[in-house]
Amino acid sequence: MQAFLDQLIADGYFAGVPPQLVYAIAIVAAAAVVIFGFVLNVAGVTTFIERRVWARIQSRIGPNRVGPQGILQWLADGIKLLMKEELVPAAADATLFKLAPYVVVMGFVAAFVAMPFSSVLIAADLNLGILYITAVTSLVVVGILMAGWASNNKWSLIGGIRSAAQIVSYEIPAALSIFTIVLITGTLSMQSIIKAQGWAPWDWFLFYSPFTFVSFWILFTALLAEGNRTPFDLPEAESELVAGFVTEYSGARYLFFFLVEWGNLYVISAILVTLFLGGWQVPHVTDNPVLLNLLQFVTFFVKSYFGVILMMWIRATLPRIRVDQLMSTCWKYLVPMAFVNFVGTAVWVAIWPNGNRPVWIAMTVLGFALLFYFFYRVEFHRRRSGAELLFSPFS
Amino acid sequence: MSLAGFEVEVEQVGQQGLETEEMTLNMGPQHPSTHGVLRFVVKADGEVMRQAIPDVGYLHRSIEKIAEKVGWHGFMPYTDRVDYVAAMFCNQGWGMVSERLGDIAVPKRGEYCRVIAAELNRIASHLLSVGTMVLDIGAITPFFHAFREREKINDLIEQLCGARLTYNYMRIGGVAWDLPPDFIEKVTAFLDRFEPMLAEYHDLISVNKLYVERCAGVAVISPEEAVNYNLVGPNLRASGVRYDVRRDEPYSVYPELEFDVPVGAAEHGVLGDSYARYAIRIREMKESARILRQCFRQMPDGPVITKVPRKFKPPAGDAYIRVESARGDMGWYAVSDGTEYPYRCKVRTGSFAAMAIIDKVSQGLMLADLVTVIASLDIVAPEVDR
Numbered sequence: 001m002q003a004f005l006d007q008l009i010a011d012g013y014f015a016g017v018p019p020q021l022v023y024a025i026a027i028v029a030a031a032a033v034v035i036f037g038f039v040l041n042v043a044g045v046t047t048f049i050e051r052r053v054w055a056r057i058q059s060r061i062g063p064n065r066v067g068p069q070g071i072l073q074w075l076a077d078g079i080k081l082l083m084k085e086e087l088v089p090a091a092a093d094a095t096l097f098k099l100a101p102y103v104v105v106m107g108f109v110a111a112f113v114a115m116p117f118s119s120v121l122i123a124a125d126l127n128l129g130i131l132y133i134t135a136v137t138s139l140v141v142v143g144i145l146m147a148g149w150a151s152n153n154k155w156s157l158i159g160g161i162r163s164a165a166q167i168v169s170y171e172i173p174a175a176l177s178i179f180t181i182v183l184i185t186g187t188l189s190m191q192s193i194i195k196a197q198g199w200a201p202w203d204w205f206l207f208y209s210p211f212t213f214v215s216f217w218i219l220f221t222a223l224l225a226e227g228n229r230t231p232f233d234l235p236e237a238e239s240e241l242v243a244g245f246v247t248e249y250s251g252a253r254y255l256f257f258f259l260v261e262w263g264n265l266y267v268i269s270a271i272l273v274t275l276f277l278g279g280w281q282v283p284h285v286t287d288n289p290v291l292l293n294l295l296q297f298v299t300f301f302v303k304s305y306f307g308v309i310l311m312m313w314i315r316a317t318l319p320r321i322r323v324d325q326l327m328s329t330c331w332k333y334l335v336p337m338a339f340v341n342f343v344g345t346a347v348w349v350a351i352w353p354n355g356n357r358p359v360w361i362a363m364t365v366l367g368f369a370l371l372f373y374f375f376y377r378v379e380f381h382r383r384r385s386g387a388e389l390l391f392s393p394f395s
Numbered sequence: 396m397s398l399a400g401f402e403v404e405v406e407q408v409g410q411q412g413l414e415t416e417e418m419t420l421n422m423g424p425q426h427p428s429t430h431g432v433l434r435f436v437v438k439a440d441g442e443v444m445r446q447a448i449p450d451v452g453y454l455h456r457s458i459e460k461i462a463e464k465v466g467w468h469g470f471m472p473y474t475d476r477v478d479y480v481a482a483m484f485c486n487q488g489w490g491m492v493s494e495r496l497g498d499i500a501v502p503k504r505g506e507y508c509r510v511i512a513a514e515l516n517r518i519a520s521h522l523l524s525v526g527t528m529v530l531d532i533g534a535i536t537p538f539f540h541a542f543r544e545r546e547k548i549n550d551l552i553e554q555l556c557g558a559r560l561t562y563n564y565m566r567i568g569g570v571a572w573d574l575p576p577d578f579i580e581k582v583t584a585f586l587d588r589f590e591p592m593l594a595e596y597h598d599l600i601s602v603n604k605l606y607v608e609r610c611a612g613v614a615v616i617s618p619e620e621a622v623n624y625n626l627v628g629p630n631l632r633a634s635g636v637r638y639d640v641r642r643d644e645p646y647s648v649y650p651e652l653e654f655d656v657p658v659g660a661a662e663h664g665v666l667g668d669s670y671a672r673y674a675i676r677i678r679e680m681k682e683s684a685r686i687l688r689q690c691f692r693q694m695p696d697g698p699v700i701t702k703v704p705r706k707f708k709p710p711a712g713d714a715y716i717r718v719e720s721a722r723g724d725m726g727w728y729a730v731s732d733g734t735e736y737p738y739r740c741k742v743r744t745g746s747f748a749a750m751a752i753i754d755k756v757s758q759g760l761m762l763a764d765l766v767t768v769i770a771s772l773d774i775v776a777p778e779v780d781r
Contacts, residue, residue: 058539154420158442158762230533231605234763319605320533322763323442381598 034123035109043263044074050262050312057316078255086251089152096150100143101249101256107139108260111267116190118280118296120289129190130178133271134171137226140260141167144235144245147257151248159244162323163235167226169330174222176338177215180345181205181275184212184355194279206276207363208355211344216276218338223268225326228261230315234323269307270300277303417445422765424453430527430769431776435753439762447757447765449750454780462729462740467493467567467707470740475561477742478778480523483509483516484720486565488727488742491646491716493567496731497709505569505699506648511690512555512564514683515582518589519548520721521676521683528673528770529600532609537600544592547585554578567707569700579691586684593677601674610673611664614756614768621667624755625748628723629675630772633659634667640719652689654682669771676773706735722746722773746778 005026009019048063048071055062064070088094114129116122126132141164148160182188184205185196197203205212225232235244246257273279280296321329348356422435432453438445458477462470474489475482487509494501501509526541549559554575556564564571600606616626621634631638639656641649657678659671713730723745730739749772757765 054535058536059543060539154418162442233533316536317599318534319529319603319609321605322609322761324761325608 043259046262048074053312054316081255084251092152093150096146100146101253104140104143104260105256110136118293125191128188131188148245156245156247159235170222170225173334173338176342177219180215197278199281199283202361202364204278209348211341215341227264231318231320265308269304273303442761454776458781459740462737466736472563481520481721482562483512484718488718490565492727492729495714501569502698503695504697507694508570514686517683517721518680519545521680524773531766531770568703573699607663610670613669613764615665616667624752627745633671633675640717640724654686672771744778746774
């Protein structure tokens, strides 16, 4: 992009404007396009899809009035929230209270800088990509603590503290699981990790060895906890703390927290897809770079969205665990398991630097067998319960 | 420091020069999960509660006083509001106490109609109790499934008496209307669909490890404590005490019906914990379905109501009867002075006693467990305050 801008300057489009300023404005404009064109929309549509997915699981319909099939529901919710009065409680710490949503949004949106959508569609291919993403998504802790404290509400405070303890604790198993992949590829860069995989399931790191398979599930659990999703949604437990650390927020500020929660689903899923599921890799079906990149983008998006829907499914099904059980799960179970995986992967990489092909393929077969068994059991239960597949509200 | 009449002391616990305080939280009358308008003043040390002091009275509507103004017949719709989740039992209670005072016999078919309505209501009430309990623990889906079944029961009862929540179905001397033409077939069809659903709930909730971890061993109430604190119904039976009014002081046509009284068995966890109280309600729903099917087979024909004069003047005296409501032994006490207005009416409900034990069992529990305890004791605010 820099070359393109230099060309424009040379052609005299930005007469009298210093080049640094041109670059800066271009960067901000690009960021705005990404954020407003993609991130916020994805977060918004995810709220709508979540409600429809929940509704189907819960034997009801969900929002279907606003726009065809209710697809504009999220716009209506967003506009409504923007039009609400933004209350700042009188005894609240006004500066921190107003600042907290921005810190949280910053931590969330900054992760998109290093998000590899396709082989060229990446804002900055940092050579410490995955470390950067882990670090930056931890900024939300600061925002949540600020929100909880500044609300001057004991329930918000409890929610904020719980969330801080949860996110900080679950960083450890998450980081350890991420580093098993880093051990295999020897690089932290997102694009390099994807390029080390292939498009086919038997080239994904998910099936590389039993250790990475377990790593995937540990990372999944830890990232669920990072994103404050059920079963780890104690900080915003509706039935206990009203709304946890966002109780005192209304209007646009609440909208920010709201968007971050749902947008985070996408970030979590994207991390998992990049590290374990082959990222944007597709078979080389065309030489046209535009088409190829489009195909890669679509592949990445679809894979991430499967993860998002899986997380919605889990939220609809499972109850939430208590804070002491959450802590003991992390420290007594996940951290030791993650360490074992780490050491095991290190030994594996030392013995087979290029991976053990037979085991890789055997794991793939095993993985798919598990998947098919899972769907077989789902069908078995569906048939046994005699559930209605097509639900009509008029019956 | 005085807080709404409670003397709350701020405790300074000094350890090595560090001074810590207990936090006083207000789980106020408006709260998503206190099952109505209840208030708790919680003294907590971080996440661990030292005490949860209940503050009742936010839903007091002077229903018992109103009885003295509207008369024996006129009070029947008000009884629905004493516990609107299980209104048929309240109707039955008031009907029975008036009949005891006036020495009126209800015809057999009327008694069967009463039992059918009551057991249907028991299933509906337990569905609500179980659904909200899992919702409070965090699983949002079983709540909707439970309410899907409850909707069908509401539709059935609407065909029976016209209302979905506050039924006003029973009268002094029997019930208002006989069963509608297809009622028995419809309820049987519903039960055929409902009983397999209980197996589904079992798979979804009862053996879910997260749910069991949240409920097992939480707020254990021993049998002696349960009796001392006056607990009744599923709360009492979950602690191991085998007492059911339908069995031990039978009324209506329950002597002719065959059913088991589920008592707590520590399948997961300890006898008398929150999981036991949940499991008992699931088993009671099965028993209610069994009772319903028997009633349909055994119902005789005949009138459903004994004619009672419009100006009903029972002789002076008092009477106390018990009904096994969804929440346990509900006691109705009425004093008559020979006129058509009761002199005094008093209701004794299970939820009021359950509020008292919350303070005792919540010591040492975590904040998240308080919600579990309230939900497992199946406390509904209208019953507590009347």
